[in-house]
Amino acid sequence: MSGGVSEAVKTVGIDVDSVLADVMLVWVDEYNKRQNARITKQDITKWDIPSILPVSPDQVYQYFSHVWKERWQEIPPTEPAIGQITEKLHKKGYRISVITKRERPTVAYVAKWLDYHNVYTDDLLFIYDAVPKASYPFDVLIDDAPKNIIDIVAPKYAILFNQPWNKDFHWPVRVDRLSEAERLL
Numbered sequence: 001m002s003g004g005v006s007e008a009v010k011t012v013g014i015d016v017d018s019v020l021a022d023v024m025l026v027w028v029d030e031y032n033k034r035q036n037a038r039i040t041k042q043d044i045t046k047w048d049i050p051s052i053l054p055v056s057p058d059q060v061y062q063y064f065s066h067v068w069k070e071r072w073q074e075i076p077p078t079e080p081a082i083g084q085i086t087e088k089l090h091k092k093g094y095r096i097s098v099i100t101k102r103e104r105p106t107v108a109y110v111a112k113w114l115d116y117h118n119v120y121t122d123d124l125l126f127i128y129d130a131v132p133k134a135s136y137p138f139d140v141l142i143d144d145a146p147k148n149i150i151d152i153v154a155p156k157y158a159i160l161f162n163q164p165w166n167k168d169f170h171w172p173v174r175v176d177r178l179s180e181a182e183r184l185l
């Protein structure tokens with residue numbers, strides 16, 4: 001008998017927030033409305049938002065949850081027709097595992113968003129606890145969070161998705177768009 005699916009097929013892990021869904025654009029809008037401010041996503045230059053803006057960690061989470069629950073249809077994909085890019089990866093023979101670490105109440109809305117944008121997935125992993133993404137089964141992970149990719153060791157590898165908050169992090173493979181990652185794979 002030949003090898004199982006996991007040996008034959010490479011799995012691409014794809015993050016949701018700020019890789020598929022450009023959620024921080026709407027987060028910033030929510031922040032501006034509530035705080036009467038005028039910041040842009042480019043101003044979010046640190047992962048730790050309370051270190052650069054006058055918000056508490058709790059408020060960061062509250063705005064984030066609100067945006068996903070009440071404004072999910074306004075959240076744009078990080079590039080047009082993102083579903084077609086996941087479809088291309090699928091047609092190239094990759095398994096697509098969408099892996100997202102999040103608070104339980106936003107899960108239903110994330111699932112709706114993925115359907116709404118026709119994102120192709122072979123599985124969908126919602127992580128609620130502190131288990132690192134690096135310990136999940138994938139061959140390559142596409143993520144914007146340095147903390148998610150720092151523990152990844154060969155033969156697994158990671159592609160860092162450029163965002164204003166990860167510019168200072170040194171990582172050899174970076175992309176601006178999912179389509180760029182798709183061409184590398």
Ligand SMILES: [Mg+2]
Nearest residue numbers: 015017018144
């Ligand atoms: Mg992310």
